Amino acid sequence: MNPTPSIKDFTPEEDLLGFFGPDSVTWRIHSDPAFSVGGIRALLLQALHPVAMDGVHQFSTGFTTDPWARLTRTAEYVATLTYGTRRDALRVVRRVRGMHRDKAAVEETTGRSYSVDDADLLLWVHNCEVDSLLSTARRAGVPLTDAEADRYVAEQVVAAVLIGADEAEVPRTVAELAAYFDGIRAQLAVTPAARAASRFVLVPPMPGWVQLLTPARPAWSTLASLGAATLPRWARQVYGLPGFGLTDTAATAGLKAFRQAALAVPARVRESPIVRAARERVATAEPLSA
Incomplete structure (x- = not known):
């Protein structure tokens, strides 16, 4: 695996700006309301890789006992990598890589012996995330040119390398990303672990009081339905959900409506504290580069 960089490799200004910075396409996509659906x-999408899904099922802390905590940790990881200082980002990267270390098993349906930190499995997870966040943003109406879409894929190479993927294998353009999925589709399937994971995502367990006294259930149902409906057609077919109740046109319209409704909420309420903190932090770094 690739060694994790040291904070000594960066200048103080680079540390403040993080790995992407306010002028990146990454900041635009990851701060948009469509990010949650993506x-x-x-x-x-990630659950369709039998071996990668088995690693989550076997070793992910809290996957079955406290799934909400796991989702929260994943969201915090992406947010810190995107908006944190490089020091903060490297801290969470090392924590996750440490959790992956020395975890190995055999996936029953394929018979493959694997380690959780195998580079091809890390690449699969990365590519699913990049493809999902980019395609969802574009369908939701985030203004992105083809060149900016390619730039986003290229920017995300650093995220893949930091977590341990082989840099030479990471797509750098939208076309390379599409070619990756074309090449791996024959390996994908809905295993029992994937079926359980998809059920959790679509209909997660919630305490009774949460369902009765808060809008959490209908809110999540909306996000989950849009997430499933915006999967590639081939992925919906693998799941046996070719339409999931919505046509591609209807799914896109629903996604745009969701985004517009979310954008009506003031940014100070809509955006997470880490995003607001990042904007304030980089403002102090601008004089350093003047």
């Missing part, structure tokens, strides 16, 4: 789409 994250759910990514989880559903």
Whole structure:
């Protein structure tokens, strides 16, 4: 695996700006309301790789006992990698890589012996995330040119390398990303672990009081339905959900409506504290580069 960089490899200004910075396409996509739908789409897509899904099922802390905590940790990881300082990002990367270390098993349906930190499995998870966040953003109406879409894929190479993927194998353009999925589709399937994971994503367990006294259930149902409906057609077919109740046109319309409704909420309420903190932090770094 690739060694994790040291904070000594960066200048103080680079540390403050993080690995992407305010002028990146990554900041634009990851701070948009469509990001939440893209994250759910990514989880559903990732579950279709039998070996990668087995690793989650076997070794992910809290996957069956406290799934909400696991989702929260995943969201915090992506947010810190995107908006944190490089020091903060490296801290969470080392924590996750440490959790992956020395975890190995055999996936029953394929018979493959694997380690959780195998580079091809890390690449699969990365590519699902990039493809999901980018495609969801574009369908939701985030203004992105083809060149900016390619730039996003290229920016995300650093995220893949940091977690341990082989840099030479990481797609750098939208076309390379599409070619990756074309090449791996024959390996994908809905295993029992994937079926259980998809059920959790689509209909997660919630305490009774949460369902009765809060809008959590209908809110999540909306996000989950959009996440599933925006999967590629081939992925919906693998799941046996070719339409999932919505046509591609209807799914896109629903996604755009969701985004517009979310954008009506003031940014100070809509955006997470880490995003607001990042904007304030980089403002202090601008004089350093003037």
